[in-house]
Amino acid sequence: MQPDQTVDLTNCDREPIHIPGSVQPHGCLIACDARAGQVLRHSRNTAEMLGLSGEINGVPLESLIGYEATHTLRNAVASLKDGGRPALLTGFTLPTGRFDIAIHIYKATVIIEFEPAATAQPLQLARTLIGRIAELAEIDLLMRQSARLVRGMLGYDRVMIYQFEHDGSGKVIAEAKRGDLESFLGQYFPASDIPQQARILYLQNTIRIVGDSNGFRVPIHPQFDGSGEALDLSFAHLRSVSPIHCEYLRNMGVGASMSVSIILDGKLWGLIACHHYSPHVLPMPQRVAAEMFGEFFSLHLNSLMQKRRLETAGRARASIDRFLRLASHHSDMRDVMRDHLADFGKLIECDGIGLWMDGSFTALGSVPPASAIPALAALMDGLAGNQIFATHSLTQRMPQAVAFRDKAAGVLAVPLTQTHRDYLFFFRKELVRTLNWAGNPDKSYETGPLGDRLTPRKSFAIWKETVDLQAQPWNDADREIAEVTRTALVEIGLHHSELMAEERSRADVRQRMLNEELNHRVKNILALIKSLVGQPVGDGRTLQDYVASLQGRIQALAFAHDQVVRGDGGGMLRELLEAELTPYGHSANTIQLVGPAVSLDSRAFSVMALVLHELATNAAKYGALSSAGGRLTVEWQITEAGECRIAWREAGGPSVRPPTRVGFGSALIDRSIPYDLGGRSTVTYAPTGVEGDFLLPARHVALAEPRAKAVKGVIASAPVIADPLDPALRILLVEDQMLIAMDVEGMLADLGLENVLTAASVEDALIKLSSFNPDVAVLDVNLGDGTSIAVAKELSRRSVPFLFATGYGNSAPIPEGLAAAPIIRKPYDRDQLIGALTTILAPVEG
Incomplete structure (x- = not known):
């Protein structure tokens, strides 16, 4: 090596340490x-x-x-x-x-x-070491106990269990040391501290000693043979040590070391690293014992890791099975997942978990800001497809992730469906932010001629630099659990999709049936109204009388239809009687209703609505309800055969004479029940008052749970409109049907109320309110695709009284804040409309 060449531990990757000579x-x-x-x-x-x-x-x-x-x-x-x-x-x-x-x-x-030669017995020492760990069933305990045992048996000052990470860096996961030494427990060191050449040799030769870090070397003679090759000492115990590694040990104050390889599934998993702070040569028998212990340790660790992996997978599968059972009873998987997000967070070791579904984000723990999730989901769309995706360095894929590096540096994404891009995200924080140097911060290390790079603190600093913006990597077990989770959740999604498709199919069938039934009923109602309208005006009757009768009959049909809809296909007989007789229950006469709670099916309810309307109208015009002191009693009962007998008795009114001709109303009373229901109908015109006896067949009636007490009662007096409304009233009418709006305008005009402004929609009404200040308003609740609630809120803000009109009965969608407003049923009845307007205007006028 040239003197001017820069030297650090990475040079060992190029140094031929297996042929040191x-x-x-x-x-x-x-x-x-x-x-x-x-x-x-x-x-x-x-x-x-x-x-x-x-x-x-x-x-x-x-x-x-x-x-x-x-x-x-x-x-x-x-x-x-x-x-x-x-x-x-x-x-x-x-x-x-x-x-x-x-x-x-x-x-x-x-x-x-x-x-x-040494005197130690390797077999006995190996048996002692192995016997102490053979029964340990927890990995953490195995690590701690093994470090203590090796130190106690072999006499080194420090023994560490050193685990390699995926990138070749290492972490001290267990340590036993002399009391005065600083701790390296939990510290990471870069991959270059143990270069690739050394790692290969650790697999070939599972035990390696350094007797003296001063590095005294004994040359081999000759260094090269006749062909120029050096002697390969890969499997030799005595192979001398790289000068760079010796300096590294000296800079740590270490005088001697020994390493025992931990090999799992043919790969170097870690080392049992022993340090001594003075020269120390471990005799061969003890090295043999340490080597045997290392092999058993590797086997035992592998079995415990497999057991832990199986247990973790078992717990994950059990947790997912519980979720599957829970989700099977819910129609909305999204709500179930949001409610049980914390349970998913326990499946895989993570710092935070998030659920991205339908464009919304639900999270627990340390996660990126919600504003970053759409971009993350879009990235996963391109990378993950329908498979899990994991990275321990999110910034490599998503540079803007540097902004939340302290919250999430790694992500594991689990797609939830085959088509929609919904994800379950597991997040891990940046690794270096959770670590601190475990040793004495004042400890100084010797710096040799190769520089301060070869000190443990500098190695740790370099490691922190190399793993900047990285999280703890996701291992195979994490990915396996994520895949099981993905499979289960996709299965749930498919199951719910099938259920939704099946439900949509059933709904389509129901809708077609409802449409056909509605079409049938509408045609029947139209035919009935046509027959009502087509009845000739009798002799001596004015057109006004004809119109009033027609309106009353249509109103009775509308009430019957409303009750049938609200009553799930039928209605209560008492409620029908009360609705028809309430307008005539003045203090000057008395109406009594006596009978049990009886429900009528839809056909009987509609027929009886017309019959009772005719009886009540006749009683109010000509019978007991037309004069003071008149009395009406209606009694009904269920026979043993299940039929319903109804008795109508009038008394105290004008003297009664039989009609000289049979009009439409009389024909309706006499013939509707026998013709439409197969029952009987008898009306007697006694001088003291009309008496009617009606029999409804059992198939059309049934005893029911009373909505009120089924006892004799007196209908309360209807409010009497004392004073006419002021003709100058400004009235806002919101109605989307032109003919109905014209009809209401006509009703109001007949009473001299002509200052009526009509709007067909919410937008139209709000625009007109900008220049028109009404005294009162009539609002149709349902307007095409919307409602008039927005108009009602604006009127309420202005303190303008209003009432609602609806064809939906009590099921109209009125918010709680507006529930005090009166509701009248459509079609409009003039007296009902005027009475309601009088009621809501009374406090204002008063």
Whole structure:
């Protein structure tokens, strides 16, 4: 290496550390030909350590160490394969002493390493270490206990469990140390601290020691053979250490080290890294025990990680199964997901979770601002498709993400549907923002000739620079759980889509049936109205009388239709009687209703609406309700056969005489029930009052839960309009049907109220209100595609009284703030309209 060349740990990637041309001084090395016959090379300390004299290279091995020793070594070589693990001979006796020997073959060369024999028993030590961790079932506990055991058994000042990240950087995840040393626990170091050359050798040779970081090296003679190649020491225990690495250790104050490889599924997962703060050579038997422990540790760790992965996946699947069962009972998956977002956050380790559905964002924890999510979702549309997408560096894909780097630096996106771009996002914060140097901040490190780059604090700083704008990466387990989640949620989405499609199909069928039924009913109503209109005007009746009768009958039909709709296909007999008789319940006469709660089907309700309307009108014109002191009693009951008997009894009115001719009203009373319902109808014109007996067949009636007490009651008196309305009243009429608007205008004009301004829509009404200040308003609730609520709110703001008109009965969409306004039913009845206007104007005029 040239003196002016910049040197740091990255140079080790280019340095041929497997052919250093030297060994560490605590042992010696001899390289022979493939038969372990002739010596080809040796380390310069071989003669001294083995007590030899004279030439070594070119001499038969048995001339140096004896025939028996050579024979034993050749037998060991016979069981080896090229590039395989060394054979170990501990406590081996040579003529000059006892040695621990490692022998292996590499590239057709037999390499024999000699170290002074130690007294330790490797099997017993390995059994002790392995026995202490064999029953540990938690990974974190395995890490802590292993660091403590290795330190206690091997005597190093510091033992660390060092895990590699996806990018080659490393993290200290467990540590056992001397009390006066600063801690490296939790610290990260850049990938260059352990270069690629070294990582390859850690896979080939699972144990590596540095006896003295001062780096004294014993040369191999000759360094190059006749073909110019150096001796490859990849599998040698004594291989000398890179000067750069030695300086790194010295800068940390470390005098000696040992590393045991942790290999999972053929990949270097991490290291058991041992540091000593003075020179320390671990004897071969103890290294063998450490190597055996490292292999068992790797196997046990792998099994625990597999177990944890299975448990995590099991919990995730159980959680998703619970969600599936829950979602199956809800029609809206979106609401369910929003309500259970926190449960999804527990599936994968994350700092925040967000749900992007239908253009809205729901989130928990540390997440980007909502304003950034549309751009993120658009990015995922292009990158993810229908698959999960994960990145630990969002800024690489989305540069504007630097603005929220402290909230989310990494994202895992899970598509929720096959077509719509909805996502479940898992977020992780920027990694370096959650870390601090764990050691003594005042600790100073030696800086060697290669610079301050080779100190732990500087390494940590460089690591922070290399992982800037990055989060903890998403691992395979995270992706697996995300994929399971995606599959489950897409399945839910498809299931709900199928249900929605099925429901839409059923709704279409229902709609067609409703349309056909509506068409049928409308035709029937139109035909009925046509028959009502087509009845000739009787002798002696004015056109005004005819129109009034026709209006009353149509109003009765409208009420019946409204009750049928609100009553889910029918209505209550008592409510029908009360509606028809209420206008005639003055204090001068009495109306009594007696009977149980009976419901009528839609056909019977419509028929009885016309019959009771005719009876009530006749009673008010000619019978008991036409004079003071008149009384009307209506009683009904259900027979044993389920039929409904209704008795109409008038008394106290003018003397009654039978009609001289049968008009339309009389015919309707006599014939409607037998003809339309298959029942019976009998009307007797007794001098004391009209008596009617009606029988409704059982198929049209039923006992029902009473909406009010089914007992005899008296209908309250209807309000009496005492004073006419002021002809100068300014009235706003909002009605979208021209003919109906003209009809209402005519009703009001008949009473002298001609200052009426009509609007056909909300927009038209609000424009006209800018120049017209009404005294009162009549508002049709439903106007085409909208309602008149906006107009009502403007009138309320101006303190202008108003009433609503609707064909929807009590189901009209009136907000609570406007619920006090009166509601009249359509079609309009003149007396009802004028009475309602009088009521709402009374406080103002008063």
